[in-house]
Amino acid sequence: MIRDITIGQYYPADSVIHKLDPRVKLFGVVIYVISLFTFRGIWGFLLVTLALAAMIKISKVPFRFMVKGLKAIVIILIITAMFNLFLTPGETLVTIWKIKITKEGLKSAVFMAIRLIYLILGTSTLTLTTTPNQLTDGMEKAFRPLNHIHVPVHEVAMMISIALRFIPILVEETDKIMKAQIARGADFESGNLIKKAKAMVPLLVPLFISAFRRANDLALAMEARCYNGGAGRTKMKPLKYQKADHISYLVILGYLVIVILMRVLL
Amino acid sequence: MSIILDKVNYVYSEKTAYEVHALKDINLKIEDGEFIGIIGHTGSGKSTLIQHLNGLVKATSGGIYYNGRDIYDEDFNMKELRGKVGLVFQYPEHQLFETTIFADVCFGPLNQGLSKKEAELQAFTALRSVGLPEEYWYQSPFELSGGQKRRVAIAGVLAMKPEVLVLDEPTAGLDPQGRDEILDQVAKMHKELGMTIILVSHSMEDVAKYVDRLIVMNHGSVMFDGTPKEVFHHYQELEAVGLAAPQVTYLMHELRKKGIPVDGEATTIEEAKASILKCFQNRENRS
Numbered sequence: 228m229i230r231d232i233t234i235g236q237y238y239p240a241d242s243v244i245h246k247l248d249p250r251v252k253l254f255g256v257v258i259y260v261i262s263l264f265t266f267r268g269i270w271g272f273l274l275v276t277l278a279l280a281a282m283i284k285i286s287k288v289p290f291r292f293m294v295k296g297l298k299a300i301v302i303i304l305i306i307t308a309m310f311n312l313f314l315t316p317g318e319t320l321v322t323i324w325k326i327k328i329t330k331e332g333l334k335s336a337v338f339m340a341i342r343l344i345y346l347i348l349g350t351s352t353l354t355l356t357t358t359p360n361q362l363t364d365g366m367e368k369a370f371r372p373l374n375h376i377h378v379p380v381h382e383v384a385m386m387i388s389i390a391l392r393f394i395p396i397l398v399e400e401t402d403k404i405m406k407a408q409i410a411r412g413a414d415f416e417s418g419n420l421i422k423k424a425k426a427m428v429p430l431l432v433p434l435f436i437s438a439f440r441r442a443n444d445l446a447l448a449m450e451a452r453c454y455n456g457g458a459g460r461t462k463m464k465p466l467k468y469q470k471a472d473h474i475s476y477l478v479i480l481g482y483l484v485i486v487i488l489m490r491v492l493l
Numbered sequence: 494m495s496i497i498l499d500k501v502n503y504v505y506s507e508k509t510a511y512e513v514h515a516l517k518d519i520n521l522k523i524e525d526g527e528f529i530g531i532i533g534h535t536g537s538g539k540s541t542l543i544q545h546l547n548g549l550v551k552a553t554s555g556g557i558y559y560n561g562r563d564i565y566d567e568d569f570n571m572k573e574l575r576g577k578v579g580l581v582f583q584y585p586e587h588q589l590f591e592t593t594i595f596a597d598v599c600f601g602p603l604n605q606g607l608s609k610k611e612a613e614l615q616a617f618t619a620l621r622s623v624g625l626p627e628e629y630w631y632q633s634p635f636e637l638s639g640g641q642k643r644r645v646a647i648a649g650v651l652a653m654k655p656e657v658l659v660l661d662e663p664t665a666g667l668d669p670q671g672r673d674e675i676l677d678q679v680a681k682m683h684k685e686l687g688m689t690i691i692l693v694s695h696s697m698e699d700v701a702k703y704v705d706r707l708i709v710m711n712h713g714s715v716m717f718d719g720t721p722k723e724v725f726h727h728y729q730e731l732e733a734v735g736l737a738a739p740q741v742t743y744l745m746h747e748l749r750k751k752g753i754p755v756d757g758e759a760t761t762i763e764e765a766k767a768s769i770l771k772c773f774q775n776r777e778n779r780s
């Protein structure tokens with residue numbers, strides 16, 4: 228049940244995208260997201276779809292696995308679509324009781340839904356093909372120049388990487404505690420909202436205790452190994468661009484040019 | 494009264510890169526009043542197996558029958574089963590959450606729909622039978638030592654008055670004294686309450702002394718199933734899969750190799766001692 232959460236999960240596979248430098252992938256995702264929220268009309272939509280499809284295909288991550296991540300946002304998706312559908316003024320299509328559905332509303336609801344779905348799919352391609360460690364390494368290196376204006380880049384990267392590392396651990400822990408309480412007759416599914424909220428106490432208290440215990444252990448372990456921040460720290464696997472990375476940069480820039488041209492010309 | 498597992502298979506994360514075939518064609522029959530040890534190295538599927546016994550995980554294929562009734566039937570009462578087959582998880586102290594020990598132990602019986610009074614009565618009996626001194630009962634469970642916390646957690650399951658008590662590695666992380674105390678307590682419950690007990694462990698030494706039947710798991714399959722003596726007879730095969738027979742078994746086999754006619758099947762220190770003394774006696778009588 229709870230294990231269906233795939234956000235931040237890594238899917239091991241032998242693909243070109245898996246082997247790319249994380250900085251390239253980060254750059255690619257940023258460009259993709261920009262294109263996603265600026266495209267207009269059917270041609271832009273086709274272009275973004277093509278880019279996404281190509282990304283998924285090359286990544287060799289099964290599509291079924293990607294779609295699992297969408298389940299988590301179904302509610303947000305429906306609410307956003309509703310707002311767009313009912314609250315956009317314009318030419319009326321149908322009227323149900325007092326609610327008017329307009330042509331513009333329908334259009335923006337559909338596009339908003341598509342944008343959200345594509346956003347999740349695109350960003351999950353990044354996290355599914357990049358281990359949390361690679362990802363934060365990439366961020367740390369990409370943002371290193373900010374060090375000059377006293378942004379604690381290393382510390383932030385370390386915090387993110389620890390947080391990401393803890394997600395699967397906490398998910399597993401939740402699953403375990405949930406099972407243990409179900410074995411004692413706890414019921415997490417039935418009842419009204421208040422009853423359900425109350426039923427969470429036997430889950431949340433042990434979960435928080437365990438999270439603090441783990442955080443404490445981790446802090447001790449890091450101190451015991453003389454961790455004292457980023458200064459002078461070297462990497463076991465320093466990031467270095469390969470040929471595939473340079474080609475990918477070119478491809479991404481090419482995509483950006485097409486997006487801009489389409490936006491300007493169409 | 495029995496639990497029957499018929500060709501049970503279980504696969505984690507089916508059809509993904511993380512697929513693990515954790516149980517392979519498990520056939521078992523567990524009778525009333527048995528004291529069973531399940532043993533196997535880490536990852537052999539012990540925990541997965543026992544979570545099937547109260548329906549917490551559903552077999553990918555195969556059937557499970559509790560007292561002759563298919564637990565996967567539409568109208569089977571799963572909640573009732575969870576009261577009948579009490580499952581104590583590994584590190585059960587991590588599931589404590591109430592403000593007092595007594596309230597925490599009441600959680601299970603209250604979930605079963607008992608009145609406050611009945612629940613308290615059962616909690617009382619349960620805390621008694623795990624041997625936690627009464628002066629602790631109204632303290633916070635988080636102030637106890639590891640071994641005491643574990644007793645409270647076990648009491649939390651006992652308070653549901655299960656017919657079958659399943660304990661997943663109840664001695665993990667305890668010192669030798671805490672370990673013996675818990676295992677002795679469990680053995681006592683088996684004897685006095687006539688409960689069916691299933692004890693999961695990865696230490697032969699732990700279980701050999703207590704159980705009547707040993708089930709050895711290896712890579713998701715049942716490798717051996719018999720009395721401890723029968724199982725330890727295969728000590729060389731056990732060793733090949735990373736398990737060891739109790740130390741005395743090795744000692745006795747070494748002695749036999751040297752031509753001393755001790756009982757090679759002895760599995761506990763007491764049996765070994767008796768057998769060795771008997772050899773000395775025989776020798777003295779002869780000379």
Ligand SMILES: Nc1ncnc2c1ncn2[C@@H]1O[C@H](COP(=O)(O)OP(=O)(O)O)[C@@H](O)[C@H]1O
Pocket residue numbers: 505506513515533534535536537538539540541542
């Ligand atoms: N929640 C889970 N998700 C995926 N795989 C699991 C999960 N729990 C256990 N496994 C895998 O199933 C196998 C059996 O595990 P388990 O039953 O916990 O063994 P044991 O209790 O004997 O150590 C192991 O290979 C383990 O990695």
Ligand SMILES: [Mg+2]
Pocket residue numbers: 539540541583661
């Ligand atoms: Mg286990």
